[in-house]
Amino acid sequence: YKPVSLSTVRRAGLRPARRAGTFFFPTSRRAMAVRFDIITIFPGMFSSVVSESIVGRAVKSGLVEINRVDLRDFTEDKHRSVDDRPYGGGPGMVFKPEPVFDAVENVLGEVGSSAEPGIRKIILTPQGRRLDQPLMRELSGESRIALLCGHYEGFDHRIVEGLGFEEVSIGDYVLSGGELPAMVLIDGIVRLLPGALGHPESSEQESFENGVLDFPQYTRPPEYRGMKVPEVLLSGNHAEIEQWRHERALERTRASRGDLLEKLELQETGQELDN
Numbered sequence: 094y095k096p097v098s099l100s101t102v103r104r105a106g107l108r109p110a111r112r113a114g115t116f117f118f119p120t121s122r123r124a125m126a127v128r129f130d131i132i133t134i135f136p137g138m139f140s141s142v143v144s145e146s147i148v149g150r151a152v153k154s155g156l157v158e159i160n161r162v163d164l165r166d167f168t169e170d171k172h173r174s175v176d177d178r179p180y181g182g183g184p185g186m187v188f189k190p191e192p193v194f195d196a197v198e199n200v201l202g203e204v205g206s207s208a209e210p211g212i213r214k215i216i217l218t219p220q221g222r223r224l225d226q227p228l229m230r231e232l233s234g235e236s237r238i239a240l241l242c243g244h245y246e247g248f249d250h251r252i253v254e255g256l257g258f259e260e261v262s263i264g265d266y267v268l269s270g271g272e273l274p275a276m277v278l279i280d281g282i283v284r285l286l287p288g289a290l291g292h293p294e295s296s297e298q299e300s301f302e303n304g305v306l307d308f309p310q311y312t313r314p315p316e317y318r319g320m321k322v323p324e325v326l327l328s329g330n331h332a333e334i335e336q337w338r339h340e341r342a343l344e345r346t347r348a349s350r351g352d353l354l355e356k357l358e359l360q361e362t363g364q365e366l367d368n
């Protein structure tokens with residue numbers, strides 16, 4: 094790696110490898126730009142995510158670049174069709190290979206070649222690996238992520254096989270397409286980038302990262318409509334507050350997410366997890 098300026102890194106939409114340590118920056122604020130390329134038939138669906146809240150701020154500050162690509166721009170027929178009926182029959186429509194291959198080649202470079210090393214290629218499908226916080230963490234270390242969103246019943250399997258995309262699902266429920274899952278991914282990744290949140294430590298010490306749910310939080314006033322803030326939180330005794338928060342967090346986790354506690358116990362006894 095050659096040392097380059099932060100502005101060059103930003104302009105190129107690039108980010109130095111985290112482990113390399115050979116880049117140095119003019120400021121102590123390590124800006125790690127991430128570029129997302131989204132291929133979709135509904136680019137407009139992403140407008141709110143791109144302009145509002147934490148992702149919106151990260152885009153405005155140059156920390157994140159979001160390139161939306163309309164799949165229909167890569168169709169050749171006058172109806173701009175991206176889908177067709179499934180071979181073998183059945184309900185619904187299937188994404189055709191030609192526009193998707195052309196879009197991916199145009200956006201990422203020649204497919205299957207060495208033109209796109211370092212690009213994480215994700216296709217959102219209900220069959221994919223279930224998204225969780227460890228995967229979010231892993232993806233937040235990438236500098237370039239391509240997201241391919243489907244709609245209708247799915248993709249011609251040659252798209253999945255031939256383009257080398259990894260399949261990701263956001264959970265076991267049926268949505269109408271991969272756009273909302275892609276936004277979920279972007280939101281979860283961007284908030285983990287150094288510089289995207291106000292408090293650097295806040296993204297680390299939270300539920301799912303330590304395996305239990307959040308403890309209940311309170312702010313002023315100390316009493317509202319007859320409901321009092323627990324006395325211990327007003328006491329100023331930090332050891333007692335920490336103890337109280339720990340107990341409430343475990344209690345909540347046991348009540349609604351016993352599976353998380355089981356995972357934690359397995360980890361503590363050194364047993365292997367199968368997910």
Ligand code: 9D3
Pocket residue numbers: 217218219243244245246247261262263264265266267268269270271272274
């Ligand atoms: C599982 C349902 N499929 C069996 C007939 C049909 C189907 C319905 C809806 C296939 C794809 C879709 C659209 N969903 C996604 O593209 C999707 C998704 C989801 O529905 N749930 C959770 N994660 C994801 S990621 C992409």
